[in-house]
Amino acid sequence: MNHQLSNLSPLAPPSCSVLHGDCREVLKGKGPFDLVITSPPYNAGKDYDGYHDTIPESEYWELIQDVAELTFSECRGGAYAAWNVPLWWGKRPKKYRPDRFRATIESEGWEFRDEIIWVKGRNLEGAQCGGYAMNHPHTPSIRNPYEPILIFLKPGQPKAKYDLTIEEWAKETIGMWMIPPNGNDHPCSFPERLSDKIIQLYSDRGETVCDPFAGSGTVGRSASKLGRKFIGAEISPEYFAMCEGALAEQYLL
Ligand SMILES: C[S@@+](CC[C@H](N)C(=O)[O-])C[C@H]1O[C@@H](n2cnc3c(N)ncnc32)[C@H](O)[C@@H]1O
Numbered sequence: 678m679n680h681q682l683s684n685l686s687p688l689a690p691p692s693c694s695v696l697h698g699d700c701r702e703v704l705k706g707k708g709p710f711d712l713v714i715t716s717p718p719y720n721a722g723k724d725y726d727g728y729h730d731t732i733p734e735s736e737y738w739e740l741i742q743d744v745a746e747l748t749f750s751e752c753r754g755g756a757y758a759a760w761n762v763p764l765w766w767g768k769r770p771k772k773y774r775p776d777r778f779r780a781t782i783e784s785e786g787w788e789f790r791d792e793i794i795w796v797k798g799r800n801l802e803g804a805q806c807g808g809y810a811m812n813h814p815h816t817p818s819i820r821n822p823y824e825p826i827l828i829f830l831k832p833g834q835p836k837a838k839y840d841l842t843i844e845e846w847a848k849e850t851i852g853m854w855m856i857p858p859n860g861n862d863h864p865c866s867f868p869e870r871l872s873d874k875i876i877q878l879y880s881d882r883g884e885t886v887c888d889p890f891a892g893s894g895t896v897g898r899s900a901s902k903l904g905r906k907f908i909g910a911e912i913s914p915e916y917f918a919m920c921e922g923a924l925a926e927q928y929l930l
Pocket residue numbers: 698699700701715716717718719725726727728863865866867868889890891892893894895896910911912913916
């Protein structure tokens with residue numbers, strides 16, 4: 678069965694909801710979830726409303742660990758989790774981060790399954806010069822127009838998925854997705870096309886998708902559009918309102 682997007686009508690509340698507060702508190706007991714899609718704060722000094730994006734490393738890893746633990750206990754067996762994570766922290770030394778995310782999330786019982794590379798485009802020319810200085814053009818600094826998406830499975834039998842044809846499935850399971858970023862008023866939102874693709878590969882209609890760091894509500898919009906239920910959490914009052922607005926707009930389409 679291939680569900681055409683045009684045949685789907687968005688689900689009405691409360692099938693799609695965002696909760697205001699720390700996900701570690703507000704999502705407790707809200708399962709079972711069938712899929713988690715999330716992009717945590719990167720601890721990179723982003724200018725978020727109401728959330729301080731430069732916290733001590735130990736506190737940061739505690740947050741990631743807590744969310745991995747919470748989502749593990751709220752997901753059914755055979756559910757997937759997709760984490761969009763940063764590649765690097767800092768410059769000298771550059772700390773490679775996907776390995777630390779993987780180890781932290783695995784330590785809560787998740788099984789690491791795959792990595793998808795989200796290529797945002799080659800649009801970095803001109804923005805910076807990659808370390809080229811007039812007198813010292815000898816220290817190249819590589820810019821990476823891509824980010825990893827780490828895929829985990831909660832041990833158990835995954836359920837069948839029906840959204841994609843065999844041709845689409847063959848195409849989407851190649852682990853490099855070229856999707857240009859698209860902006861809204863949130864400083865770090867990701868494009869809806871990205872969450873659409875993850876939802877179609879890793880869940881089925883009627884299932885529940887959770888985003889513990891909901892931001893502007895990208896995952897919620899995708900989920901609702903594709904006939905899934907959604908539950909998210911957002912700590913910032915401003916982004917919570919943005920997310921609620923985005924979900925409400927979806928029902929009115
Ligand atoms: C990278 S952004 C997510 C953006 C989202 N994917 C989108 O497309 O809009 C991370 C979000 O997590 C929120 N946040 C940080 N700590 C949180 C927590 N403990 N619980 C819930 N939300 C949190 C931040 O306010 C920020 O909006």
